[in-house]
Amino acid sequence: MPHDPQHDHDRDGAPISRRGFLRTACMVGGGACLAGLGIDKLLTAAQAASPDAGKVAMYWKPLGDGRVKCLLCPRGCITSQGKRGECGARENRGGAYYSLVHGWVSAANVDHVEKKPFFHYLPGSLAFSIATAGCNMHCRDCQNWELSQSRPERVERMPATPADVAILASQQKCGTIAYTYNEPNVFYEYVYECAVAGHKRGVRSVIVSNGYINHDPISRLLPYLDAVKVDLKGFDDGFYRRYTGGTLRPVLDTLLTVRKSGKWLEVVYLVVPTVNDNPRSIDAMCAWVRDNLGRDVPLHFSRFHPDYQLRNLPPTPYSTLEDCWQRARKAGLHYVYLGNVPGSEGEHTYCPGCGKVVIQRTGFTVTANHLKNGRCGYCNKAIPGVWR
Template sequence: MSREHYLQPDSSLAGAGFLDSERFASAGTSCLPDRRSFLRCALCAGAAGTISTMAHPLDAMSLSPAAQNQDDSQFTVEARFYQKLPNRRIKCKLCPRECSVGDRERGYCGVRENRGGTYYTLVHSRVCAAHIDPIEKKPFFHYLPGTLALSLATAGCNVNCKFCQNWDISQVRPEQVPADYAPPQRVAQLATQYSCPTIAYTYSEPVIFIEYLMDTADAGHAAGIRSIVVSNGYIQDEALRAAYGKMDAVKIDLKSFSESYYRQVVCGQLKPVLDSIVTLHKTGKWLEIVYLVVPTLNDGDAEFRGLAQWVRNNVGADVPLHFSQFHPEYLLKNLPITPVPTLERAKQIADAEGLHYVYIGNVPGHPAESTYCPKCGHILVQRMGLEVTQMLIRKGTCPYCGQLIPGVWHV
């Protein structure tokens, strides 16, 4: 599940403003001590809020010509990646959980159902959240910075993170949330119409709407629109290669570097996620990694160090690593917001381990939101919140020293 909040059409402005004020409070004590900086940050956050309000909710985009009285059958398509078993049972081969599902039952994700021995996805083209977001919100920092992404999600998720901020769409069955019919061609058409160079599969967990993701990516590519995905990476190898092979960039939420955390807080496993990251890197997809720092649960120095070493040794020092701030949500409302010094400590450790692009996320105005040249140290992409305020990279290199800066910088 993404840490990126899906904005309800009727509450996006209020939601963004509330969160931003909390972030200022945290940031102000650490990196923005003076009034000028505070006001600058507030202005920036206001701009970010404005961008969010520019986001077109599904209704405004008229994804579906007739949203009322949608027939469930139009969302129901035979699933890929499953195996038929005797007695009308099936085994799902989509994620490492490998749910064994009896007739008339659903898998752990809640969006796939066995009907008479055939497994169906119930969420094809069943979009419950859709917005136009800055790509920085995903976050992608080295992929088409400053552009907009047509972002969408269906209900459901294959894990159950106790900190999920989108749990009201990720931890429900599709029939429990309002949704619109948005077939792939319509999504591609809207992305073109609203000048979005990318379609982003995000908010809930794209693994569980993989058929829709694959079909939409094809439709997008046919229309010249790229596809990017924000995923937990908890997926089997065959499905990963088939589906994310169609993606132009992938962001993986690596939720911890500990199996016990994955078991207790995420309800999943770490090892398959690490395997996915390595596979994606080998296939040459643009890859970024986000690590949500949850106070007391995954914020130890040893864990940060182990993570940074693993990233350096397995996918290289050039893969961007984002340390994001946690906000109390869902089943972890008892924990505080991650202190900014904790995020800075994580960054220091990762920097010391030799990673070149380590960012701090969810703290608008923090200097570590920006991209710096690892060779000469000049700022190359300056960000404030979700806005790119300065973009100096030319032809993928640092204008000061000529250092190659990995990423996809221009459409």
């Protein structure tokens, strides 16, 4: 997906204050990158070289010998003093575990929610999208690898308290904060506090996640989330281990947890040619989604473009995406979409009752919306989603 964050450059290269960050960002109209945000060059060399004091993490336990075990994601990293977990965003300091990315924003944009993608969540609305650095997976096809595979001190970043983020979202006329670009699980405490701060101001929160998180932390966060998008990277554990460094089962468990919570869920499958486009695997995945999440959960097949460690592969052929779309519809899924193919018929929402297009899109833009109070404007069938 075209999720590359746009970085803007501070003209004189000087660090700006938090007030400056707010003032500068708020001068810019919604719907665009926060031009002038000055994401880069905001830190002095000393700041960039050594992360701030960090914040004590919410999910870990001491092992009694100075080492700690992280309980946030299924990796369960065990670290000795001074060492970091696999995501690079958490560190053992003196026998306690710290998040190194709490309160630091490395990318911020105003995006349409369709870019996340959410197609059944406040269509045409804006999301204040923020990222930090690090990831608990190492996908070979990562399309945001500059952020996700970096250490916090190696990317430009600026300080912003959770209250700042909520204020900015609100001032940018964004009804939603989206935690995206890099994996929100690795800045869990920041997501949690921003989501709480947002809710106090009437700003909702959504996460764009790989779903690789333990049951307790996701369950604790869900009450403050309004929608969740999970990337299902493949449907084979061997594939997950080889291409992501993670495993499949915990991702499926997260999908089940989110679905059971009643929070709005959408699933994305990035189709990588010769890697995860096996028709049998696509069929098995669609059947699993239907039987476990239900026919109404939107499933997006996204087009891969060559990036990171898979630059040798071609973009996904349209015929492959079309085949995936047909297979998912044949499996009985009601809302199947194609992503990264602007102008495709697979971008629209079709009413399962009458077959008419109820929401028409081109790329991230909603070009027509025939929903009335969450129902098809033609046949009155209820279309599931968060519509207001």
